[in-house]
Amino acid sequence: MKPTDIRAKTADELSDSLASLKKEQFNLRFQRATGQMENTARVKQVRRDIARVKTILAEKSAAKKA
Structure with a gap:
């Protein structure tokens, strides 16, 4: 997964992909x-x-708060 692909996703999509990556790691x-x-x-x-x-x-969360 490339950083440019990850940056194009929304926060919800990133949360979903994080959950799937953690399941794969498990x-x-x-x-x-x-x-x-x-x-x-x-x-x-x-x-x-x-x-x-x-x-x-x-x-993204830091940019949202600032």
């Missing part, structure tokens, strides 16, 4: 624990995507 954790994980790099990608979404959500 599922990946279980896959790793049970040894069923195929793409180990996906864990890092999801973690970084979550950070990107949270950062842009914070920026």
